[in-house]
Amino acid sequence: MSRPTVNDIAREAGVSLATVDRVLNARPGVRDKTIFAVNEAIARLGYIRDMAAANLARSRRYRMAVFLPDGGGQFVQTVAAAMEEAAQQAAATRTEMTLIRYPAGDTHSLAALLAGVDPDEVAGVALMAPETPVLRDAVRALRHRAVPVVALASDLPNAGCDHFVGIDSRAAGRTAGVLMGRFLGNRPQRVAVLAETMLLRDAIERRRGFDEVMLADFATVDVLPTLETHGATEALRRGLAEVLSSTEIGGIYLLGSGHRALTAALEGMGLLGRVVVIGHELTLHSRSALQSGHIHAVIAQNPGHLARSTLRVLRAKADRAPIDEGQEQLRIDIVIRENLPD
Amino acid sequence: MSRPTVNDIAREAGVSLATVDRVLNARPGVRDKTIFAVNEAIARLGYIRDMAAANLARSRRYRMAVFLPDGGGQFVQTVAAAMEEAAQQAAATRTEMTLIRYPAGDTHSLAALLAGVDPDEVAGVALMAPETPVLRDAVRALRHRAVPVVALASDLPNAGCDHFVGIDSRAAGRTAGVLMGRFLGNRPQRVAVLAETMLLRDAIERRRGFDEVMLADFATVDVLPTLETHGATEALRRGLAEVLSSTEIGGIYLLGSGHRALTAALEGMGLLGRVVVIGHELTLHSRSALQSGHIHAVIAQNPGHLARSTLRVLRAKADRAPIDEGQEQLRIDIVIRENLPD
DNA sequence: ATGAATTTGAGGTGCGTACCTCATTTCGCA
DNA sequence: TGCGAAATGAGGTACGCACCTCAAATTCAT
Numbered sequence: 176m177s178r179p180t181v182n183d184i185a186r187e188a189g190v191s192l193a194t195v196d197r198v199l200n201a202r203p204g205v206r207d208k209t210i211f212a213v214n215e216a217i218a219r220l221g222y223i224r225d226m227a228a229a230n231l232a233r234s235r236r237y238r239m240a241v242f243l244p245d246g247g248g249q250f251v252q253t254v255a256a257a258m259e260e261a262a263q264q265a266a267a268t269r270t271e272m273t274l275i276r277y278p279a280g281d282t283h284s285l286a287a288l289l290a291g292v293d294p295d296e297v298a299g300v301a302l303m304a305p306e307t308p309v310l311r312d313a314v315r316a317l318r319h320r321a322v323p324v325v326a327l328a329s330d331l332p333n334a335g336c337d338h339f340v341g342i343d344s345r346a347a348g349r350t351a352g353v354l355m356g357r358f359l360g361n362r363p364q365r366v367a368v369l370a371e372t373m374l375l376r377d378a379i380e381r382r383r384g385f386d387e388v389m390l391a392d393f394a395t396v397d398v399l400p401t402l403e404t405h406g407a408t409e410a411l412r413r414g415l416a417e418v419l420s421s422t423e424i425g426g427i428y429l430l431g432s433g434h435r436a437l438t439a440a441l442e443g444m445g446l447l448g449r450v451v452v453i454g455h456e457l458t459l460h461s462r463s464a465l466q467s468g469h470i471h472a473v474i475a476q477n478p479g480h481l482a483r484s485t486l487r488v489l490r491a492k493a494d495r496a497p498i499d500e501g502q503e504q505l506r507i508d509i510v511i512r513e514n515l516p517d
Numbered sequence: 518m519s520r521p522t523v524n525d526i527a528r529e530a531g532v533s534l535a536t537v538d539r540v541l542n543a544r545p546g547v548r549d550k551t552i553f554a555v556n557e558a559i560a561r562l563g564y565i566r567d568m569a570a571a572n573l574a575r576s577r578r579y580r581m582a583v584f585l586p587d588g589g590g591q592f593v594q595t596v597a598a599a600m601e602e603a604a605q606q607a608a609a610t611r612t613e614m615t616l617i618r619y620p621a622g623d624t625h626s627l628a629a630l631l632a633g634v635d636p637d638e639v640a641g642v643a644l645m646a647p648e649t650p651v652l653r654d655a656v657r658a659l660r661h662r663a664v665p666v667v668a669l670a671s672d673l674p675n676a677g678c679d680h681f682v683g684i685d686s687r688a689a690g691r692t693a694g695v696l697m698g699r700f701l702g703n704r705p706q707r708v709a710v711l712a713e714t715m716l717l718r719d720a721i722e723r724r725r726g727f728d729e730v731m732l733a734d735f736a737t738v739d740v741l742p743t744l745e746t747h748g749a750t751e752a753l754r755r756g757l758a759e760v761l762s763s764t765e766i767g768g769i770y771l772l773g774s775g776h777r778a779l780t781a782a783l784e785g786m787g788l789l790g791r792v793v794v795i796g797h798e799l800t801l802h803s804r805s806a807l808q809s810g811h812i813h814a815v816i817a818q819n820p821g822h823l824a825r826s827t828l829r830v831l832r833a834k835a836d837r838a839p840i841d842e843g844q845e846q847l848r849i850d851i852v853i854r855e856n857l858p859d
Numbered sequence: 860a861t862g863a864a865t866t867t868g869a870g871g872t873g874c875g876t877a878c879c880t881c882a883t884t885t886c887g888c889a
Numbered sequence: 890t891g892c893g894a895a896a897t898g899a900g901g902t903a904c905g906c907a908c909c910t911c912a913a914a915t916t917c918a919t
Contacts, residue, residue, distance in 0.1 A: 227569035360702035
């Protein structure tokens with residue numbers, strides 16, 4: 176009636192407790208035939224290992240290290256906060272987290288930090304960083320020392336991470352594209368595209384997805400080249416003014432962050448609310464811009480989910496346990512004023 | 518360095534283990550002064566009770582009962598499946614679930630089932646049901662017997678449930694309204710509204726939200742009265758044909774389920790993909806309709822999240838533990854073809 | 860101060876699992 | 890057939906906590 180225990184398995188398989196234990200924990204010294212018999216019994220009884228008791232017995236603690244760029248925009252701040260919160264929750268499952276900031280963009284520093292990670296101390300590493308050769312090697316080295324590594328928000332496809340927690344940037348860009356097209360009403364229009372920098376893989380992928388959709392489904396819309404602002408509000412204003420001097424604009428696609436600077440610039444030009452603005456990531460600024468109608472849609476990933484998923488995945492990897500793909504898949508959230516979460 | 522245990526608390530408070538235990542588990546026979554001292558020590562050391570070990574020692578199992586209507590549309594099926602999956606996951610935390618179907622709409626039967634729930638057997642109850650006086654009383658009685666009750670997907674505001682797991686229907690309707698208005702391009706248009714029945718609180722609330730937005734922000738759009746189909750494909754076809762004979766339709770808002778019947782009807786009329794269709798809930802049918810472009814947006818709640826949240830909340834209630842509001846809040850998902858999850 | 864009631868301490872057992880040691884059995888192979 | 894190696898069994902301790910019993914210490918009222 177109650178859940179079967181290791182003792183039941185031992186009895187059912189006709190072996191001793193020690194052998195069941197060896198099989199369960201993949202310890203050596205068991206014949207294949209016996210391993211099979213034990214697994215057979217496990218399947219027959221529908222045994223589910225009680226991870227709570229297991230971890231208790233191990234008196235194991237999972238110490239995870241999360242690396243985030245230190246400057247970072249609002250989004251990084253949001254993720255950091257979500258991480259802290261998730262960590263507090265995860266404490267109940269013997270999982271701890273250390274948040275480590277590295278100089279934004281300085282992947283050499285980050286690589287050095289990663290090289291200093293002690294596999295006996297740290298059960299897993301998560302990092303949000305642009306992909307560079309140095310970093311790729313550092314990740315490889317880490318994994319070689321049997322430390323699970325997951326990429327956060329921005330994928331590192333060639334570094335061989337164990338997992339990527341985040342959304343598909345290209346699909347996110349496509350989603351932004353469809354919304355832009357539909358919100359514009361498929362009339363002949365021009366759309367400006369703004370980005371702080373095109374160095375990050377994410378921005379490039381988003382732009383790709385956006386263009387794909389616009390080209391295929393909204394041919395009457397003319398998408399202008401990306402205007403890089405390098406984080407400078409003044410550059411944004413000037414660039415935007417220049418574009419506007421030569422042509423009319425129906426919509427603006429904000430590839431990365433910078434909601435605040437954009438709304439400021441638009442306000443100065445008296446364009447607030449008169450052009451369709453679509454951006455990425457839900458931050459304090461984009462929230463209020465959505466609320467006041469200055470931005471019309473934001474494509475986002477839930478930072479809370481991102482954080483919890485990160486810790487869960489790292490823990491699963493540390494346990495060499497399978498991960499629940501369904502639960503870990505991050506949704507591409509479309510946020511408008513009406514479905515803004517509290 | 519490691520997390521403090523009950524032993525640390527005992528030492529810190531200068532009392533014995535037994536006393537700490539009495540305080541922790543609210544057992545009688547401890548002076549107020551001592552209780553205070555122990556709580557003091559707990560606060561000082563930042564002790565967090567290891568619920569995993571606690572439940573292990575208690576050898577406690579959480580058996581939850583989930584009641585769903587038996588007929589139900591695709592959505593109920595989806596939720597049922599998600600529940601089973603969530604239950605499998607939750608098994609690792611000593612949480613079990615029994616799925617119980619009751620005759621759809623028959624709240625008397627459901628009330629009888631609830632009356633038969635044994636508080637010693639069942640640690641919590643979740644139910645998806647329309648609100649009726651009988652049911653309201655049944656829920657009250659259950660809660661009186663100290664069984665936590667949560668409402669699923671459809672709220673029971675006057676039954677005094679411990680929690681509601683689901684999205685705000687009115688906000689969902691508003692979201693649908695904004696999308697409809699924007700997708701129509703704010704041109705003079707007519708929108709038909711279809712529903713299987715308007716008896717469910719959800720449908721009414723959605724319609725309310727939809728109307729609010731249309732009236733306020735898209736005045737040029739004319740929203741027609743709700744066409745009730747009572748689940749009959751033929752009725753839907755006839756009703757739709759009638760509407761179309763007297764007027765042109767730019768969009769269709771599907772208040773509840775019935776994606777399949779609608780696309781069939783539209784196909785027969787050669788209207789597939791020529792009118793903006795917005796519906797609710799992501800099911801197998803609405804998925805494929807989205808994919809083929811027959812439906813343009815779906816307002817949904819994540820069934821997996823719904824299921825996991827339900828079990829988590831019930832467990833927290835059973836433990837009288839606080840719940841993480843942030844984690845339990847369900848998002849109003851906007852799903853279009855481009856952000857359709859796998 | 861005395862007896863009774865209340866509060867506290869000490870110690871044990873068990874929950875389901877990990878992990879260790881030391882026999883003992885079985886197997887593969889010469 | 891016998892030997893060494895590999896496989897298995899038996900039993901113990903520990904993890905953090907719940908819950909039990911019984912004795913000892915401390916109130917408290919009279």
